[in-house]
Amino acid sequence: MNIAFFLLPKNELVFVYDHWTMRQAMEKMEYHRYTTFPILNKEGKYVGSLSEGDLLWKLKSMGRVDFNEIQGVMLKDVPLHRSYEPVLVSSEMEEIINSSLNQNFVPVTDDSGVFIGLIRRREIIDYLAGSFKERDLSVPGEQSKTT
Secondary structure, X not given: OEHHHHOEEHHHOOOEEOOOEHHHHHXXXXXXXXXXXXXXXXXXXXXXXXXXXXXXXXXXXXXXXXXXXXXXXEHHHOOOOOOOOOEEOOOEHHHHHHHHOOOOEEEEEOOOOEEEEEEEHHHHHHHHHHHHHHOOOOOOOOOOOOO
């Protein structure tokens, strides 16, 4: 099954741009209550994912917490400590299952690297649960159809 069926499109998502400041990203995180966002460049290409931890480590490396100072720190200057590798929209669902084991979402790009959306781990788990049901296997926590 093609992953486009599970895709949450870019226009329904929250993301940040690499030319934004740390303060802008922190305000967006606070408002939306997300802990990780996709980062895009001005061309809309996916460049990574920013986490709260990345921001905290950058603050620590600066030697002090001064919110006036973070207004001048661009996100492209914040080291990312975790890699959320994107997949192509033409990928099959089976190709992204392994990616979802270690991250909450899988970024999706077109052939030129432009970010078009993401697939959350939740949709992948739903897909796998449906596969169990289709094969008439019992899903943990559910009663078997034969009982």
